[in-house]
Amino acid sequence: MGSRISRFGLYMMAFLSVGTALYSMRFAAIPAGVWLGIDDGIRSVVERIPLSALSHMIVAPIALFAGAFQFFGSIRAHRPALHRAMGRVYVVACVVAGIAGLATALHASGGPIAGLGFGTLAVLWIAVTVGAWRAAVMRKFDLHRLLMRFSYAMTFGAVTLRLQIPLFIMAGYASYSDVSVWLAYTAWIPNVIVVGLWSMVEALRKSALMPA
Template sequence: MPRQYVANGARAAMAILATLIASHALRYYGVLGHVWLGIDPKLRAVIEHAPVQALTHMLIAPIALLVGPFQFYPQLRARYPTLHRVAGRLYVAACLIAGVGALATAPYASGGPVAGFGFGLLAICWIATTCAAWRAAVRRDFARHRLLMRFSYAMTFAAATLRLQIPIGLALGASSYSAMSPWLAYTSWIPNVILVALYSTAEKRRRLAIAAE
């Protein structure tokens, strides 16, 4: 029972953070009207240099961030299976479109080539993992589908962990987002993936132990 409370609390926290970050990303729609409120000057330069690529990522990725958490509620999956499938297709489409946009934008990263490599690697892993998760669902290999979707959303959730780390960087003396992005390009998503791997491994061991009793 306590484990269930922890899991539900973690899902709720994830959904709240995702909603807040996705809402914050609405400021990028202002760019379409030449409103640059709250956008780092170097990031603005990236958008102006590669507007289609950058805005494809920035406007579409929040959809995946917002939809994702609700796919992990077992009660919702069981009660509304059709909604789960529709939302899942929306999530996959958003990940693939935003991932391609991110990959195309990576060479112009405001933090330079180190940041560009990290964000490009994230985009490749994000696209590949999401495609593999979708293929597993099509083959009705739902155990593999759920596992891969965990990893996919760990990378989607980089949008949240990145923004949570920005205040830490500023407190440590970084002058701007662009100054931090060479390390944010890695710390925003690799720890998420590691946590999912550790959690999934522990869960598998627990299930095997219960089955052996």
């Protein structure tokens, strides 16, 4: 039963991640002058700092997409070369999109408080992802698994952010830019807490301090 629930969770995570990544790819049309359904606040950020904003908005979805399949045990077991190749793509995309995201955070449409939330996220995202990659290179696979969970919890913030927007709008906020001061924190901190609790329960079960 438990494993069926976690498999359903994995499929849901992959489905939402791939959907969000593909939807975000509309930013790749901006250099050709096509602005498909882009919020006015975000448009003004892109117009002010096109290089860092577009580098972030086009590369970050690659991380979201590549990471979505890394948690499937079947891929890791049967296609280890694919897991390593996708892992490299994921790490490079996180570092490039993270640096560009940090630069973009300084100009966030929600102002400096939103910028602080996104900036903190960018620094943690890069540090945790690089740490996870180094752990794999050093063959410390338990640490690699744990850090990659935290890394993807932050990456998945791109999904939870977009799921939260309609809830804030229903609560009376007018647009994305009004809400982003909250989203810069609510999009990723709960994900990190969930992964922390999940990993703690798992460790307790392994040590037989808690029933399976």
